[in-house]
Structures are given as structure tokens and as C-alpha cells.
């Protein structure tokens with residue numbers, strides 16, 4: 446199992462120079478800001494008091510505090526810019542690596558078998574990755590800054606007014622530990638359940654919108670809509686409740702911080718009356734407290750970012766545990782051998798989600814070059830076998846061995862062709878560079894050249910949703926053209942001509958059989974194999 450939390454920590458440690466410098470500068474900036482507030486508070490009131498009598502006005506030292514104010518504002522501005530540069534650099538370095546790792550992990554999933562193909566999970570994936578990225582900047586830095594500020598504030602109080610530090614310490618404990626804990630229990634926990642339910646509701650809504658025509662035809666749109674409306678109202682009530690709780694906890698934090706300010710002012714006043722503190726220092730103390738309170742108010746949001754980030758890491762970790770079991774189990778032997786062969790031994794496949802056995806102890810050996818037909822009634826497992834041969838599914842039992850191939854020389858054309866929302870050129874090339882001449886030759890071979898010539902921008906016409914949407918038969922031929930351009934050795938075709946009229950199907954298949962004379966082709970097709978000059982077949 447991949448330990449993503451540990452992995453994140455490793456990345457953070459690897460970028461420690463930038464990360465530590467960023468955190469250090471964030472703390473320097475915050476300290477300078479608070480000190481600036483406190484010193485200017487003292488300076489303004491002390492200067493005002495000094496100005497009341499001519500003698501004190503002449504003896505008052507304006508220069509040292511003035512220089513301090515200037516120094517602090519320079520260090521706050523420089524610190525802020527420095528912090529932005531370094532902590533952003535650290536964040537980007539961590540994110541760049543993390544994104545690469547996470548997407549590598551996502552790409553390695555067997556989408557047919559994994560939970561990742563569920564809307565609920567996939568729709569959260571990007572949000573999860575974003576939450577993980579936010580851990581350093583929105584949780585680690587604010588939390589460490591708040592910790593440093595509370596320690597610094599407490600030390601200052603011990604030095605200036607020890608009795609005040611004793612009163613403020615429990616409030617600091619409440620604001621830094623107790624209230625964030627309450628926040629996690631009362632707000633973050635229910636929020637998690639709420640998000641899961643919300644995502645289920647989105648899944649149902651998306652089913653409703655996708656099937657709106659069918660459901661309308663069967664007069665099911667109203668009952669389904671009413672159920673969704675009820676769910677949505679319940680969700681709204683729940684959301685309002687969580688929001689209320691959130692406001693209550695945040696209010697508690699604000700009240701505690703306000704109490705801290707009032708206590709410090711009150712204690713400062715008592716100390717002033719006792720001759721322990723000069724008048725202007727009361728304002729300094731008050732502003733010091735207010736400045737610190739502003740930073741400490743960020744502890745709950747920092748905790749929320751941390752919890753969201755850790756949850757996202759755990760969710761991805763849970764998927765990675767199953768990812769380990771689904772590494773490609775096909776065996777590729779002698780990739781440079783002249784003869785090509787596929788050897789299926791005692792192959793059994795059970796769909797894990799439904800516990801349904803589709804193929805049971807299947808055995809065959811096919812050598813190429815050859816065109817082989819898969820035969821059998823609908824639902825007997827032809828598509829399943831092709832997906833197993835392509836490595837999209839892994840055998841429950843048994844083995845698949847290849848002789849004379851490399852994995853990238855195996856190409857599969859599935860029953861449903863996915864058209865990318867991109868140009869026809871991109872849809873054909875799929876990131877492999879091909880010349881226009883090659884593209885037009887492939888289009889001619891699948892009888893799509895005249896269709897493509899009449900598109901508004903030829904090869905550069907955008908296809909897909911809300912663009913030029915190819916028909917079912919045109920999509921199939923785009924799928925065939927993609928395979929023609931890839932030049933594989935083993936070609937797996939699942940109903941390649943379904944949806945085309947029989948004459949065109951036979952013409953195309955005969956042309957492809959000619960073109961692929963030196964390949965091993967395994968093809969499932971209901972209508973055509975009877976009309977073709979079939980040599981070999983596998984009965985399922």
C-alpha cells in the first residue's frame with residue numbers, strides 16, 4: 446500500500462530549504478506586523494502625551510521609536526515579499542512532484558474494475574488533489590505562525606506583566622487547542638458526511654439529466670424529480686445546520702479573543718494605577734493583544750485545511766491499496782521472435798462488482814499472421830475476453846501469454862468509441878505525430894475521406910460534445926483509422942463495423958484483412974463473419 450501521507454512528508458522534507466525559509470519569513474512578517482502595531486500604538490500615545498507640555502516635548506526621544514517603526518515596516522514588507530517568493534516556490538515544487546505522482550497513480554488504475562470509474566470518486570479527485578496541495582500553504586504555515594505568535598505573546602506578557610500572562614494562558618490554550626478540536630468535531634466531521642451525500646445526490650442528478658429523454662417517455666421524470674427535490678431540501682437543511690454550528694464555534698473563538706483583549710486592557714489599567722506601567726504602554730499592550738488575536742483567529746481555518754488535505758490523502762491511499770493488486774498480469778515473451786502467438790491457459794474471469802463468472806477455464810492458442818473471429822451468443826464474454834487480452838481486466842484465474850509482441854504493439858478497438866472534444870486530427874493522432882498525408886490515407890481506407898473533406902475546417906474541425914458530433918458509424922470508422930495509424934502487431938476489434946450497413950462493413954473488413962495480412966487480428970462481430978471468408982474462429 447502506498448503511504449501517501451508519508452510521501453507528502455518526504456516531499457516536504459526534500460523541499461525543506463524553501464519550506465523552512467517560507468515558514469520563517471511568514472513568522473517574521475507576522476511578528477513585524479504585530480510589533481509595528483504595538484510600537485506605533487505606544488509611540489503615538491507617548492508622543493501625544495509628551496506634546497502636552499513644552500518641556501517634555503523637547504526632551505522626548507522621537508527618533509528611536511520613529512526608526513523602530515520604519516525598521517519594522519520595512520521588515521514586514523520585505524518579509525511578506527520574501528515569504529511569497531519562497532513559500533510559493535516550495536508549494537510549486539511540492540505540487541509539481543505531487544501532481545506527477547498522483548496522476549501517474551491515477552493513470553495506472555484499471556478503470557474497468559476500480560472504484561475510480563464511479564462518478565462519486567472521480568468527481569472528487571481533482572478537489573482532493575487541490576486540497577492536498579493546500580496543506581503546506583494554508584495549514585502548515587498558518588498553524589506554525591499561530592504557535593509562534595502565542596509563544597511570543599506569552600513570553601512578552603511574562604516579562605511585562607506576569608499576572609496577566611497567568612490569565613491569558615488558558616485563553617490561548619482554548620483558542621489554539623480546545624476550540625479547533627471542537628471545530629473538528631462539530632463542523633468538519635458532519636461536513637464530511639454531508640459532502641459524501643452531496644456527491645451521491647449529484648450522481649443521481651447526473652443520471653436523471655443523462656436519461657431525461659427516456660425517463661420522460663416512460664413518464665418517470667416527475668417521481669424521480671420529486672425524490673431528488675426532497676433529497677436536496679434535506680441537504681439544504683443539513684448544510685444550514687452545519688453552517689450554524691460553524692458560526693457558533695467561530696463566534697466562541699472571537700469571544701475568547703475579545704475577552705483576551707479586554708482582560709489585557711483591564712490588567713494594564715490596574716498596573717498603570719499601581720504605578721507598574723506607564724500610560725502609553727497600556728495602548729501598546731492592547732494593540733499587541735489585538736494583533737496577536739488576529740493571527741490566532743486563523744487556527745480553525747488552518748485546521749480545516751489540514752483535515753481536508755489529510756482526508757484527501759487517505760482517500761487516495763485507499764484507492765492505491767487496490768491499485769497494487771491490478772498490475773498487468775499478461776506475460777510477454779520473446780518480443781523479437783518472428784512468429785506471433787497468443788496463448789490463453791485456463792482463463793477464468795469473474796466480474797468483482799457482481800461476483801459474476803463470465804469466462805470459465807478457457808483454453809486456446811492462436812498463431813499469426815491470421816484473422817480470427819470470436820463466436821458466441823450475446824453476453825457470452827467476447828468483449829470481456831478482448832479486454833482481458835488488452836490488459837484492461839486481469840484474469841481471476843489462469844494466464845495469458847504472448848509470444849513475439851511488445852505490450853505497445855497490442856491495440857484494441859472497443860465497442861464504444863470515445864470521441865475526444867478536440868479536432869479530427871487530434872482524434873486520429875492521439876498524441877502520436879502523423880503527417881496530413883498519412884491521416885488522409887487512413888481516412889480513405891475507412892471510407893471517411895469525403896466526409897472529412899466536407900467538414901467546415903477539414904482535419905481541424907472540432908468533434909465531440911457540443912461540436913460536430915460524428916454518427917455511430919462514423920465514430921466506428923474513426924476508431925478503425927486510429928488503429929490503422931498505430932501500426933500494431935496484434936489487433937483486437939470489438940464489433941468494429943456495428944452500425945454500418947452490411948455492404949460497407951464487408952468492404953471495410955475485406956480491405957482491412959488485406960492491409961493486415963501480416964498481423965494477428967482477433968475480432969468479434971455478429972453480422973459479418975458469416976459473409977467474410979472466415980478461416981479460424983474461437984467459439985465461446
Ligand SMILES: Nc1ncnc2c1ncn2[C@@H]1O[C@H](COP(=O)(O)OP(=O)(O)OP(=O)(O)O)[C@@H](O)[C@H]1O
Nearest residue numbers: 796798799801803822823824825826827828829830
Ligand atoms: N461490470 C460488470 N459486472 C457484472 N457483469 C458484467 C459487467 N460487465 C459486463 N457484464 C456481463 O458480462 C457478460 C459478458 O459481457 P460481454 O460484453 O463480454 O459479452 P459479449 O459476448 O461481448 O456480448 P455482445 O455480443 O452482446 O456484445 C454479460 O452478461 C454482461 O452483462
